[in-house]
Amino acid sequence: PGEVPGSATDALRALDRQHVWHPYAPMPGKSDPLVVESASGVRLRLAEAAHGQRELIDGMSSWWSAIHGYGHPVLDEAARDQLGRMSHVMFGGLTHEPAVRLAARLAEISPGDLEHVFLCDSGSVSVEVAVKMSLQYWRSLGRPEKRRLLTWRGGYHGDTWQPMSVCDPEGGMHHLWSGALPVQVFAEAPPSGFAAEPDEEYVAHLHKMVEQHAHELAAVIVEPVVQGAGGMRFHSPAYVRALREACDEHGVLLVLDEIATGFGRTGELFAAQHAGVTPDVMCVGKALTGGYVSMAGTLCTPRVARGIARGSVPVLAHGPTFMGNPLASAIAGASLDLLLSQDWRGEVRRVGEGLRAGLAGAAALPGVREVSVLGAIGVVRLDHEVDLAAATRAAVRAGVWLRPFRDMVYAMPPYVTQDEDVARIAAAMCAAAREG
Ligand code: PLP
Numbered sequence: 379p380g381e382v383p384g385s386a387t388d389a390l391r392a393l394d395r396q397h398v399w400h401p402y403a404p405m406p407g408k409s410d411p412l413v414v415e416s417a418s419g420v421r422l423r424l425a426e427a428a429h430g431q432r433e434l435i436d437g438m439s440s441w442w443s444a445i446h447g448y449g450h451p452v453l454d455e456a457a458r459d460q461l462g463r464m465s466h467v468m469f470g471g472l473t474h475e476p477a478v479r480l481a482a483r484l485a486e487i488s489p490g491d492l493e494h495v496f497l498c499d500s501g502s503v504s505v506e507v508a509v510k511m512s513l514q515y516w517r518s519l520g521r522p523e524k525r526r527l528l529t530w531r532g533g534y535h536g537d538t539w540q541p542m543s544v545c546d547p548e549g550g551m552h553h554l555w556s557g558a559l560p561v562q563v564f565a566e567a568p569p570s571g572f573a574a575e576p577d578e579e580y581v582a583h584l585h586k587m588v589e590q591h592a593h594e595l596a597a598v599i600v601e602p603v604v605q606g607a608g609g610m611r612f613h614s615p616a617y618v619r620a621l622r623e624a625c626d627e628h629g630v631l632l633v634l635d636e637i638a639t640g641f642g643r644t645g646e647l648f649a650a651q652h653a654g655v656t657p658d659v660m661c662v663g664k665a666l667t668g669g670y671v672s673m674a675g676t677l678c679t680p681r682v683a684r685g686i687a688r689g690s691v692p693v694l695a696h697g698p699t700f701m702g703n704p705l706a707s708a709i710a711g712a713s714l715d716l717l718l719s720q721d722w723r724g725e726v727r728r729v730g731e732g733l734r735a736g737l738a739g740a741a742a743l744p745g746v747r748e749v750s751v752l753g754a755i756g757v758v759r760l761d762h763e764v765d766l767a768a769a770t771r772a773a774v775r776a777g778v779w780l781r782p783f784r785d786m787v788y789a790m791p792p793y794v795t796q797d798e799d800v801a802r803i804a805a806a807m808c809a810a811a812r813e814g
Pocket of ligand 1: 500501502503505534535536537601606607635636637638663664
């Protein structure tokens with residue numbers, strides 16, 4: 379770094395550009411990411427001021443995950459305590475208290491009889507596992523032809539191979555892989571509006587698609603109630619119920635991807651609960667550890683587990699190195715206890731009401747098409763592609779970290795964000811929408 383002129387932070391940025399490959403970024407790096415020195419509560423502290431701000435309120439919860447904010451004493455203590463015992467140990471042939479307690483807790487709080495839990499290391503991998511479970515279930519029952527997945531357009535399920543095949547085929551960058559990915563079945567995206575009257579024609583479309591493809595479908599996989607990274611759209615729980623009914627009627631498994639929506643974000647602990655539905659398989663991640671470390675899980679019902687156990691290969695064929703990591707499990711267990719010991723529902727509602735109040739004027743801004751709030755999620759949709767640099771600059775100037783994309787400026791703050799900070803997030807969203 380001595381060879382690079384300027385401040386220590388400039389030197390760090392130069393090394394970053396030279397060596398560090400960021401998500402969805404070219405190499406060598408061209409962007410100028412802000413350097414975060416530390417994070418505490420709902421604030422990120424920058425190594426040096428940007429646009430007059432050294433501290434930024436995190437409107438993104440580090441991509442849906444930091445629901446309790448940063449450096450929470452309870453989670454810090456759980457991490458320290460577990461580090462004093464072991465941070466990792468292999469999970470094949472060995473087990474440990476943090477993972478056992480976490481799995482039992484997840485089984486207890488999740489809908490219906492989802493009682494078997496596979497603990498892995500990222501949301502994308504939990505979707506891979508869900509797909510494996512589904513295909514293996516049908517193979518074990520002598521139906522190997524049931525190996526395709528049906529999903530909605532406009533979805534997002536992760537960046538590894540199977541998840542990419544069920545992402546929105548037109549959105550994101552997954553068109554890069556067309557021709558190489560497994561070919562799945564796409565139903566139209568659900569009509570927008572969480573509280574909108576269900577569209578009966580659309581319900582019929584879902585039934586028809588499941589019926590038509592049932593002979594080749596292992597599972598239907600969707601994000602319940604909120605399609606997140608594929609476009610931030612909310613839809614009626616009635617469509618999730620319709621899929622449950624269609625799957626039951628035509629012998630197809632239902633996988634719900636709760637990686638973004640899980641742990642209270644939409645106002646219910648799991649978004650499936652808006653619909654009163656129990657999936658056969660459910661994926662969780664992101665907020666599972668309160669955003670501290672990477673961990674995700676795939677839950678399934680006894681029916682799925684027993685089906686797999688009947689096969690010629692009766693074990694779930696998955697087992698990379700860092701499954702059931704003790705440090706992550708201990709933090710996840712503490713995060714769930716912390717969440718459930720509080721009035722999380724009230725906090726999510728309060729954050730949502732703050733966003734709604736702060737965004738009340740946004741619909742009248744030039745270029746704004748729609749404003750929507752659900753749980754502790756706020757979305758301002760524009761009538762044009764957002765200018766990422768200009769929108770980010772406007773938010774940072776207002777003291778808030780946001781990461782707008784495509785045609786939207788959105789936020790999902792930590793549940794502990796106090797009212798005045800929620801108001802600042804909403805104001806920053808308006809500024810970003812105006813200038814982006
Ligand atoms: N599924 C959904 C609904 C997501 O929002 C994401 C991440 O944004 C994933 C899966 C992938 O999770 P991860 O980024 O932890 O691999």
